[in-house]
Amino acid sequence: MPRATPRRTAGHGLTLSPEAVADMRSRLPAVAEATVAAIIEEVPSYEGALSGPMGENIRNAVQLALGGFLSLASGRRGSDPRTPAAPAVEGAYQLGRGEARSGRTTEALLAAYRIGARVSWREMSTAAVANGVQPETLVDFAELVFAYIDELSAASVAGHTDELATTGRVRQRLLERVAHHLLNDSATETVVDAAERADWVPPTTLTAVLLPESQVRSVLASLSPATLRAGDLPGLEELALLLVPDAHGRARGVLLRTLRGRGGIAGPPRPWLEVRASYDRALRAHALGLPDDTEAHLPRLVLGADPAALADLRAQVLAPLEGLRPGTAEKLADTLRSWLLHQGRREEVAEELFVHAQTVRYRMGQLRDLYGDRLDDPDTVLQLVLVLGADRVSRPAAGQG
Known part of the structure; x- marks a missing residue:
């Protein structure tokens, strides 16, 4: 529904004679036809769009709008003083929603209204003069015409805005549904169907x-x-x-x-x-x-895929170091890691750890005493590389001498 806003046409003082109103009503089909023709000629977005059912809808909308205006100008009121021409305003709101669904912009819609106002004023002012409407009354008549058109165009813009917002929300929900299916291992057919529904x-x-x-x-x-x-x-x-x-x-x-x-x-x-x-x-x-x-x-x-398993493996393969002082155990672990990753190249190990090559030799002697022949066992070497390599990855700076 269009938003309830104060209306400039409410409480107007203009009342046209029944004869003038009747004459103008008889001209409504011709005014609607002239309005549609002018819109087609002057607004590129409507070229080719107003033939067939669409053109008929616009003609009916113009007649409904002008009929509502004539009811207003003749002194008839609706039950709600804020909406003296409620059916026409609602029709304008729905027109705006339809134009949004058709992909036309509010700029095109407002251009159509400006043209409609011009054509309507030309035709209806001619009828008013022919029916003896005095110049001072004609001025009030013009003001009411354009205030009324402003109300209708505002209602159409509101409808256009609401339609786009509604469409956007609906499509966003459909797109979120696609994401939901993708993340929840739904069947391929379900995901593809959701994508089609969302036009994605x-x-x-x-x-x-x-x-x-x-x-x-x-x-x-x-x-x-x-x-x-x-x-x-x-x-x-x-x-x-x-x-x-x-x-x-x-x-x-x-x-x-x-x-x-x-x-x-x-x-x-x-x-x-x-x-x-x-x-x-x-x-x-x-x-x-x-x-x-x-x-x-x-x-x-x-x-880090299974931290608990890695911790258990660490406890197993580093068990020979458990009885040592923490500082000594850490230095030996750093040396063993570097030794394994550098494939036993003592000078490179010494350079990485900032110690003398003899220190590396000494520490490796300690490690062989602790591990024995296990340092030559491929399975043990693999386990040590995994555990000590994990330390290197999580703590890039190696321990220093």
């Missing part, structure tokens, strides 16, 4: 992006309009989830530059139906406090 063309890939709610508006301005936004993320009330289309290859660099400094994290690009995998990785990265790009933190993500 599936991309080649989707990339999940987590970022603070406060950053969403500015980030969305730089992303594809086809980006999906998912809502209601359990446990992530202060974060938003975006599913960004085709942010793979070179386009990933653009996405990462957009996210830089905004506290977001981008998962890997995945085929659009498999975007849940991208979301899961972004979630794990967020839980670990990793910034920007999950693909820059793959070792941390792999080694």
